Amino acid sequence: MLNILDNTVNPVEQFLRSDRMPHIWCPGCGIGTTVNSFAHALIESKIDLESLALVSGIGCTGRVAGYVKLDSFHTTHGRAIPFATGLKLANPKLNVVVYSGDGDLSAIGGNHLIHAARRNIDLKVICVNNLIYAMTGGQTAPTTPGHATTSTNPYGTFEPSFNLPHLVEAAGAVYVARWTTFHVRQLARSISEAFQKKGFSFIEVISPCPTLYQRRNKMGDGLDTMKYYKEKSKVRHGAPTSEVGLTLNGEIVVGKFVDRDRPDYQTMMRAQYVESLGERYIEEPETECVCG
């Protein structure tokens, strides 16, 4: 167990697969910072690590699954949420976290994102939004703000981008927050709060990609981005999500936007079966039918 007085051990190390270090993320990348906050949330929330599973899709953030010392699944591009849905339904005792990037979750996986929110499946989604497809070299994502330069919009993007908190709130999420990688403590607190919620929780983390986004848009390095996040972020808890869209150089509204209660998928499912089937409803197999 962790001795908090022992300053020779990094308190988050117990959550990491140190045998897989060094990681693949670039200098100045924010994904590692989000993992640090996630680890602190695990400490704060005292969540049982053996009942915690983490599911990622594909991309830079998709690699998180490979670095955390948990039951962890690196799935296919865009499909972390439906995989996590199956995992949670087959074993409702699990706490299931989906940890992936903006392209993975909102483009190729966008359909799954809105349907999981609609169903209110009890998943905690951490979406690291670096505003770009980073793993493949900096192409335009659905989150790329207007006028940003990308490898596939070399003259500037012109298609409107997704405002993810607005999207998931409309689809039904019970908890929606946004922070940047400058807000490490607030992010950890939000993740802890999401663990206390039952239902579909979505935390967006605005994160730099100095290699492909900041450099191409002449926004400096990782440190410059931290300064930008510090100066331009405005905490507005409860802000209407319709007003929190992102722009290239403008204000970043952060905070907890949505915290509401409605029954999650499995609660509704049980209630419906009990109502319709009465005693005929059997929630779990009465006999071991998988492992013998």
Added chain:
Amino acid sequence: MKADPHGVLTGTHFLDGDHACCEGALAAGARFAAGYPITPSTEIVERFAARVPTVGGTFIQMEDELAASIALQGGVWGGAKAFTVTSGPGFSLMMEHIGYAAMTETPCVFVDVQRGGPSTGLPTLPAQADMMQARWGSHGDYEIIALCPNSPQECFDLTIKAFNFAEEFRVPVMFMMDEVVGHMTEKVVIPPADQIEVTPRKHTHKSVEEYLPYATNGDMVPEMAHAGDGYKFHITGLTHDEHGYPNMTPQTQDKLVRRLQNKIRSAADRICLFEEDRLDDADVVVVSYGITSRVAQRAIDAARDRGLRVGKLRLITAWPFPEKKIAELAAHVKAFVVPELNLGQMVHEVQRAADGKAKTFAVSHAGGGVHNPDEILNTIVEASRC
């Protein structure tokens, strides 16, 4: 182990193939399914959705086939036996996750009730034109197992077999029905649970310290753990080593991908199931599968009535292809006649396995109905003269 009696509807029933398949899945221990509606397969999950809350399990209708085919794998790693069902257009969307199941060695069953294609094709009419897609549809080198029932009774019996193979080899198994078999209603006998053998999951008994997710210990099929068991394991679709960790070297790729192939190929004799009849004196062998095997039976009987020496080889296992059996027959028969509801798929495998030692005649049909037995008979006559 024996089947969980809660899932077994023991008795004599009048069922269509789709419903019989569902009962087979329940008897095999499937307690999770994710689906997306598509004709002519939907009846399988409709029945599952009605039955499974009474035996302790879950059905979820997902937003598309991409979601269904990966949600079922989440279900497997959560500790359930799981499957999905679809038809051609949905099967196309599921290919990505057949690859994922092959790569991560996730035991699961994909039921494809085949209809006419390509594209939306003939939603309510039969074909057998997904046979090559079942084998080769996802990218990269991998092996799967595919079974082809030809009656509602076999839809029950072989669905259990499909789950058992999936567990034994930790491989996705393709259950290749067709619209006619799915929608025909016949007598189906479901035995008592204690007469149904089901293969348990190859769950590890190793300690957390000893367990390596992809260590094979000699028999090529690694042991599994489920999320929540305390092993804190990692699973990835990337090329991985024994730890389950990504490893991008040609050596790791070679070792992994060859094992994924060899675990099936080395057991092919045991996996390849077929039915044979009147092969002893045969000059011509009709090779067929699924509904076409029942049409072919009439042609074979008619040919025998005419004194032609024709025999039957019905493929129950389509993949791995029973090439050894075909090669043995090719050494002493004149020809193979291969009727199928496509413009030539498994016939190429027969030709490959015959290796020039016997001639091969296709009896193709683009789908939308079954063959006229006379077409098959005419080809048998032609083959007998060669």
